[in-house]
Each structure stands twice: as structure tokens, then as C-alpha cells.
Amino acid sequence: MERLDILGTLSQEAGRLTRSYASESMRRANEHVAGWMRAAGMAVRQDNVGNLRGRFEGSRVGGPTLLVGSHLDSVRDAGKYDGPLGVIVAIEVVQRFHDSAKRLPFALELLAFADEEGLRFGSTYLGSAALAGTFDAADLDRIDADGISMRAAMRRFGGDPDRIGGDRWTAARPLGYLEVHIEQGPVLESRGAPVGIVSAIAGQNRYVLTFKGEAGHAGTVPMDRRRDALVAAAQFVLAVETEARTLPGLVATVGQVAVQPGATNVVPGEVTVSLDVRHPGDSERVAAARRLLEGAAYMAKRRNIHLNTRQLSESATVPCSPNLVATLSQAVRELGHPVVELASGAGHDAVAMSALTDVAMLFVRCKGGVSHNPAESVETADVGVAIDVLGRALELLATA
Numbered sequence: 410m411e412r413l414d415i416l417g418t419l420s421q422e423a424g425r426l427t428r429s430y431a432s433e434s435m436r437r438a439n440e441h442v443a444g445w446m447r448a449a450g451m452a453v454r455q456d457n458v459g460n461l462r463g464r465f466e467g468s469r470v471g472g473p474t475l476l477v478g479s480h481l482d483s484v485r486d487a488g489k490y491d492g493p494l495g496v497i498v499a500i501e502v503v504q505r506f507h508d509s510a511k512r513l514p515f516a517l518e519l520l521a522f523a524d525e526e527g528l529r530f531g532s533t534y535l536g537s538a539a540l541a542g543t544f545d546a547a548d549l550d551r552i553d554a555d556g557i558s559m560r561a562a563m564r565r566f567g568g569d570p571d572r573i574g575g576d577r578w579t580a581a582r583p584l585g586y587l588e589v590h591i592e593q594g595p596v597l598e599s600r601g602a603p604v605g606i607v608s609a610i611a612g613q614n615r616y617v618l619t620f621k622g623e624a625g626h627a628g629t630v631p632m633d634r635r636r637d638a639l640v641a642a643a644q645f646v647l648a649v650e651t652e653a654r655t656l657p658g659l660v661a662t663v664g665q666v667a668v669q670p671g672a673t674n675v676v677p678g679e680v681t682v683s684l685d686v687r688h689p690g691d692s693e694r695v696a697a698a699r700r701l702l703e704g705a706a707y708m709a710k711r712r713n714i715h716l717n718t719r720q721l722s723e724s725a726t727v728p729c730s731p732n733l734v735a736t737l738s739q740a741v742r743e744l745g746h747p748v749v750e751l752a753s754g755a756g757h758d759a760v761a762m763s764a765l766t767d768v769a770m771l772f773v774r775c776k777g778g779v780s781h782n783p784a785e786s787v788e789t790a791d792v793g794v795a796i797d798v799l800g801r802a803l804e805l806l807a808t809a
């Protein structure tokens with residue numbers, strides 16, 4: 410917990426925690442974490458994208474490797490635990506094996522990813538994508554708010570952007586990737602469980618919808634002659650909520666609304682809204698998104714509003730490995746805690762890592778389900794449980 414407090418002070422903004430990719434605060438975070446990794450018996454290096462990699466050799470030379478990790482970057486005005494908790498818990502587990510001179514039949518590679526949140530360049534899973542071999546070289550041309558390219562930022566951080574392909578995992582297929590993370594939701598708290606096992610990371614579809622009506626004078630256009638784009642969009646927003654409250658497992662959000670011309674005395678002529686649809690089941694998510702878009706078209710037509718719909722992204726649900734889920738569940742059960750399985754509505758590095766290997770995640774209960782907020786909070790005892798569970802899970806994998 411002291412280590413998480415230390416990382417919580419490493420920020421590029423005074424008075425709040427903001428630690429973006431390849432920043433000076435990230436450099437200092439990497440220095441601290443590298444020191445803790447070395448103290449736990451790991452050989453440490455930083456790769457080109459800026460991930461910190463700590464390697465703890467197993468008893469068999471040339472044996473397989475199990476990957477464990479999370480990210481060290483943050484959102485703006487962040488809490489201390491989203492990301493760093495998974496790194497610190499993993500270091501503590503390795504420390505225990507190191508202290509007891511116990512060697513596993515596989516090597517552990519601990520990954521502290523340089524960028525998951527994408528605050529600086531609007532990219533997601535940058536660090537884990539480089540390792541999984543799905544890094545898009547076009548991202549190197551992205552520019553931050555100060556006009557610095559990702560290429561330049563990476564170079565300044567000590568990496569070689571032209572050798573990013575060298576960050577890709579090329580050794581034998583890893584045994585899997587395990588990630589500990591705060592839940593960022595209220596399920597574990599309501600179930601009275603310190604930790605939970607993630608069954609799947611929900612897929613998501615994102616859209617932008619533009620409702621085009623006709624702007625007019627708020628005092629002179631009669632109500633029955635209006636083509637008010639905002640009223641149509643408002644009806645759509647309510648329909649999104651109704652759909653998501655009706656179908657179990659579905660979450661759907663309109664998070665952005667832009668009204669044109671946006672004046673008190675003008676009937677709204679054009680409204681653009683975003684739509685984010687998530688469900689752990691791919692077919693349910695796709696069907697729900699289709700229903701919502703069909704509903705929007707129907708509502709718009711009835712109001713004589715032109716609707717334009719554009720899909721921004723679609724990502725499939727990532728199921729966690731049944732074998733790794735069973736191992737984590739057994740560890741939780743043996744340690745006397747309730748076994749709670751839950752889907753993750755948020756994306757994580759495990760999504761990118763699933764392109765490389767089997768993945769699984771252990772969630773840690775957090776206060777009120779609050780995250781991406783300085784009020785983010787976890788209990789010390791729950792973090793202790795996460796360390797015990799991860800350690801036990803590794804022992805179970807060693808005997809499997």
C-alpha cells in the first residue's frame with residue numbers, strides 16, 4: 410500500500426494524479442517499479458514502447474513463461490489503484506517466491522505496461538499491443554496536445570520507434586497472461602467478496618448518430634411545423650436507456666450530445682450523439698445495437714428528421730481461459746473466500762494480450778465501485794487476499 414501511495418504522488422500535474430505515456434512522471438514510476446522488481450529477484454529491462462519487463466526465471470532453463478501484469482499510466486485526475494495495483498500485487502507475489510527460494514517450473518515475466526488509458530495520444534492498449542504484436546505503426550504519427558509525435562515521445566523515453574516490432578513476444582507461446590485489477594464496479598462489494606474472477610471482457614460497439622432537422626425561430630415556428638432534431642435525439646436517448654434496462658447484461662450509453670446551432674431562441678436543426686453498447690455476449694450485443702439503430706431510424710422518420718449513422722468501432726467479447734478461471738477459482742476457494750465470477754464491462758490490457766495467449770483476470774473489490782476518480786479506494790486486507798490468491802494460483806499451475 411505504501412508503494413501504491415508512492416506511485417500515487419508521481420504526477421505531471423500539481424495537486425492531482427495524471428501520469429501519461431512517456432512522461433517524466435512515468436519515467437520516475439518506471440524507476441521505482443524497476444527497483445522493486447530487482448529487489449524481488451527479477452532481471453529488468455525497458456522495451457522500445459516503454460513497458461517495464463521483469464523476468465523471474467523458473468527452475469527449468471528454456472522452460473515456458475507465464476505473463477503477469479497491468480499498466481502504470483493513468484487517466485487525468487486519477488485514483489491510485491487502476492493499473493498500478495496489478496503491478497504491485499504481482500511484484501509482491503514474486504517477492505514471496507524469491508524470499509522462500511522457491512522456483513516454479515516456468516519463468517514469470519512481469520509486465521508494467523506503458524500506456525493502457527491512451528490519455529496522451531488517444532490510443533488504447535499501446536503497451537500490451539506492442540508486446541502482443543498488434544501495434545499499428547500508423548499510431549507513431551499521432552500528435553499530443555503539445556504537438557509532439559508519438560515517435561518523438563518514444564525516442565525521448567529511451568525507445569527506438571523503428572524497432573517497435575522487436576517488442577513483440579517471439580519466444581514460445583506463453584502459458585497465459587494473468588492480470589489483477591480493481592473491479593471499477595459495485596458487484597463484489599454487494600456480494601461481500603474481496604476478489605472476483607473475470608469470466609469475460611465485454612465486447613463493445615460505438616457509433617455516432619446525426620439527426621438532421623430544420624433550424625427555426627423559437628418564437629415563430631408553430632409546434633406542429635417543427636422538425637426539431639433534439640427532440641428526436643432525446644427520444645432516442647430514452648429508448649437506449651429502456652433497452653439496456655430491459656435486457657440483462659446490456660449496458661448502453663449516450664455520452665456525447667452536440668446541438669446545432671445551440672441557441673436559446675432557435676429550434677435545434679442538427680444534433681450529433683454518441684452511442685456505446687456493451688454486452689458479454691457477442692450476439693446479444695450485435696442484436697441490441699441493431700435494434701437501437703432501427704429504433705432511431707423509425708423515430709427520426711416519424712418526425713421527418715433525416716438520420717445518418719456511422720459505426721466507429723466494434724470489438725468482440727474476450728472470453729477468459731476456462732483453465733485459468735478454474736485455477737483462480739480453486740485458489741479463492743482454498744483460501745476460504747466466496748467464488749464470484751463476473752464479466753468486465755471495462756476494457757483491459759488482457760484484451761490486447763488475448764491476441765497472443767490465454768488470458769484471465771482477478772478483480773479486487775473497490776469502494777462504491779468508484780474508479781477514474783481520486784476517490785478510488787481499496788481495503789488493505791483485500792489487496793492481501795489478491796496477493797494470496799495470485800500466489801496460490803501460480804503454485805496450482807506449477808503442479809498442473
Ligand SMILES: [Zn+2]
Pocket residue numbers: 480491492525590757
Ligand atoms: Zn486499468
